[in-house]
Amino acid sequence: xxxxxxxxxxxxxxxxxxxxxxxxxxxxxxxxxxxxxxxxxxxxxxxxxxxxxxxxxxxxxxxxxxxxxxxxxxxxxxxxxxxxxxxxxxxxxxxxxxxxxxxxxxxxxxxxxxxxxxxxxxxxxxxxxxxxxxxxxxxxxxxxxxxxxxxxxxxxxxxxxxxxxxxxxxxxxxxxxxxxxxxxxxxxxxxxxxxxxxxxxxxxxxxxxxxxxxxxxxxxxxxxxxxxxxxxxxxxxxxxxxxxxxxxxxxxxxxxxxxxxxxxxxxxxxxxxxxxxxxxxxxxxxxxxxxxxxxxxxxxxxxxxxxxxxxxxxxxxxxxxxxxxxxxxxxxxxxxxxxxxxxxxxxxxxxxxxxxxxxxxxxxxxxxxxxxxxxxxxxxxxxxxxxxxxxxxxxxxxxxxxxxxxxxxxxxxxxxxxxxxxxxxxxxxxxxxxxxxxxxxxxxxxxxxxxxxxxxxxxxxxxxxxxxxxxxxxxxxxxxxxxxxxxxxxxxxxxxxxxxxxxxxxxxxxxxxxxxxxxxxxxxxxxxxxxxxxxxxxxxxxxxxxxxxxxxxxxxxxxxxxxxxxxxxxxxxxxxxxxxxxxxxxxxxxxxxxxxxxxxxxxxxxxxxxxxxxxxxxxxxxxxxxxxxxxxxxxxxxxxxxxxxxxxxxxxxxxxxxxxxxxxxxxxxxxxxxxxxxxxxxxxxxxxxxxxxxxxxxxxxxxxxxxxxxxxxxxxxxxxxxxxxxxxxxxxxxxxxxxxxxxxxxxxxxxxxxxxxxxxx
Ligand code: ADP
Numbered sequence: 021x022x023x024x025x026x027x028x029x030x031x032x033x034x035x036x037x038x039x040x041x042x043x044x045x046x047x048x049x050x051x052x053x054x055x056x057x058x059x060x061x062x063x064x065x066x067x068x069x070x071x072x073x074x075x076x077x078x079x080x081x082x083x084x085x086x087x088x089x090x091x092x093x094x095x096x097x098x099x100x101x102x103x104x105x106x107x108x109x110x111x112x113x114x115x116x117x118x119x120x121x122x123x124x125x126x127x128x129x130x131x132x133x134x135x136x137x138x139x140x141x142x143x144x145x146x147x148x149x150x151x152x153x154x155x156x157x158x159x160x161x162x163x164x165x166x167x168x169x170x171x172x173x174x175x176x177x178x179x180x181x182x183x184x185x186x187x188x189x190x191x192x193x194x195x196x197x198x199x200x201x202x203x204x205x206x207x208x209x210x211x212x213x214x215x216x217x218x219x220x221x222x223x224x225x226x227x228x229x230x231x232x233x234x235x236x237x238x239x240x241x242x243x244x245x246x247x248x249x250x251x252x253x254x255x256x257x258x259x260x261x262x263x264x265x266x267x268x269x270x271x272x273x274x275x276x277x278x279x280x281x282x283x284x285x286x287x288x289x290x291x292x293x294x295x296x297x298x299x300x301x302x303x304x305x306x307x308x309x310x311x312x313x314x315x316x317x318x319x320x321x322x323x324x325x326x327x328x329x330x331x332x333x334x335x336x337x338x339x340x341x342x343x344x345x346x347x348x349x350x351x352x353x354x355x356x357x358x359x360x361x362x363x364x365x366x367x368x369x370x371x372x373x374x375x376x377x378x379x380x381x382x383x384x385x386x387x388x389x390x391x392x393x394x395x396x397x398x399x400x401x402x403x404x405x406x407x408x409x410x411x412x413x414x415x416x417x418x419x420x421x422x423x424x425x426x427x428x429x430x431x432x433x434x435x436x437x438x439x440x441x442x443x444x445x446x447x448x449x450x451x452x453x454x455x456x457x458x459x460x461x462x463x464x465x466x467x468x469x470x471x472x473x474x475x476x477x478x479x480x481x482x483x484x485x486x487x488x489x490x491x492x493x494x495x496x497x498x499x500x501x502x503x504x505x506x507x508x509x510x511x512x513x514x515x516x517x518x519x520x521x522x523x524x525x526x527x528x529x530x531x532x533x534x535x536x537x538x539x540x541x542x543x544x545x546x547x548x549x550x551x552x553x554x555x556x557x558x559x560x561x562x563x564x565x566x567x568x569x570x571x572x573x574x575x576x577x578x579x580x581x582x583x584x585x586x587x588x589x590x591x592x593x594x595x596x597x598x599x600x601x602x603x604x605x606x607x608x609x610x611x612x613x614x615x616x617x618x619x620x621x622x623x624x625x626x627x628x629x630x631x632x633x634x635x636x637x638x639x640x641x642x643x644x645x646x647x648x649x650x651x652x653x654x655x656x657x658x659x660x661x662x663x664x665x666x667x668x669x670x671x672x673x674x675x676x677x678x679x680x681x682x683x684x685x686x687x688x689x690x691x692x693x694x695x696x697x698x699x700x701x702x703x704x705x706x707x708x709x710x711x712x713x714x715x716x717x718x719x720x721x722x723x724x725x726x727x728x729x730x731x732x733x734x735x736x737x738x739x740x741x742x743x744x745x746x747x748x749x750x751x752x753x754x755x756x757x758x759x760x761x762x763x764x765x766x767x768x769x770x771x772x773x774x775x776x777x778x779x780x781x
Pocket of ligand 1: 577
């Protein structure tokens, strides 16, 4: 029996070592600290017990006993702390400290048990067969210690049973059950020992076996049910279970730690000893990080990151992390794909607009061109003197009026197309400003002339008040400024039934206007019109917004003018503001910063704006050039006819070609002063024809100015055609004044005679 007990003791010592090692390797929180402490306490007691079993006198026995109590004194307390921890209970530090001090005090008396007799009143060393024993009678401290141990045991049972009852998590419930088993083993061994229920209990502390069984059960609980406290479990969960892969290496890039997700991605790193594998993985990650690219593994996309690991300012390694951003990247890919589709659609839209503008402008060109001819012919007939009967004169007068209406409607249609093109360009971000020098005086003269004519048609008064001291020569996009001012003024006239439209232009109060400085060009347009309702004010600058459609049903408009104006003004770094009183009138204020080229003042605008345009005068050619020869190339027969008709009065000799090929044939044999070339033609377009004309060095027309004519009004056209080698650009529908102006510019001066017009200009 003695041998059996000794063997059992050694076995429990080995078992306790194993538990110590496991709880050390799985260290995950305070409860492992308590369990470790519990094992070590047991270990000390068991070792000392072996000594006791080998004692042959009282002194040796008691010395071994004292060593044993160094551990045994802590067994119950550390177990209680351990069970409290896993049952989710928390003891204040003060209580733990008090229990610890009590243990130290009891142990102090145990160390001096022969002198104080407080722990053992009497004791006597007796050999019971092979077993050295120390029969004793307990002193007050002995009973106190027994009571505290009983209390601890009761507390443990209470805590674990309660935790078991309330636990919802199945695994945790199993774990609690396992611990209840371990406690049951302990309590049984205690009862056996206390009441000496088996003969061995008289000679041997059977609780040692109880503690060993208890420890074994706890070990199973640790391994099988992963006893971690919540915080540690959460940390481990985050590190191991979440999708982020983590790899930690030391300063020499040796693998120190790899979590589960990272291991799944790089299974070759499972064997931490294989350095080449680690190096290869790190190289892949570093390369991706340097390029700022994600890493694609197992069909998923990861963002790699690297962070230095430091402790107290000292570099101890590197932490690589890989976050699974597959969804994000896929979403981005999808967005890119969608953007590509949208861009493609937008390109198609632009292409469609370019085509549409071409297709619509070409027939309008013909309509307006021929209409111009009708007007001219009618005017001629009206002036025809006595030879024509009054009835015929009357008829021609009427036809003239009708053709005037056709011109109005045609121009209106053109401006709608232009608006749609403008807003499309703005939306596509393709609207560009073309800055240049311009004369503010001329611009305003032109605008006021046009608006006063429109105002007078509606019997409205038009008052223009332009600060005479404003600098005349400015730098900016004159065409777009003109477009904005005309649009606002046209609206003022359109939406005013009776009263006045005011145009005020000044420097917005700025005094120091110097050359090279900036002029806050301020344009205020005020009317006594229908006004705008407060609820419509916010939508005023939106595309296709028109208000009070019933009331304004007779007023033409697309609802694009203000949207375009607002965008253009913003592009020019300016601002546009509106004040309006419904039923009373509106005031639009536009401020556009413009660079001052010269401070020469604009002066008085002249009588132009007040007189208004007294009406259309019959067109007279501004020049005559009977000795000049030009070639007009256009695949649309009607356009050739229009051009020829429009230039009839100039006396120009005009050759026409309906294709690029025909143009080349003519250019081969005839020397022209100017060539007007349509751009879009089947087979050989304008650019290609131009290239052929310029191809041979000594060809007849190698130096002849070639002017591109196109209905393609998409932005960049002008720049593009000039870059392609054309000398100039005319946009269709061809306006007779523009056409003449361009021809005067390019025809040889000695072949051109200027004709004075009826109004003396
Ligand atoms: P539209 O082509 O309809 O004139 P705009 O964009 O120029 O388009 O103007 C948008 C709307 O704003 C108009 O339909 C009209 O209802 C209102 N509006 C613009 N200017 C004035 C004004 N001076 N007085 C009253 N209403 C105006």
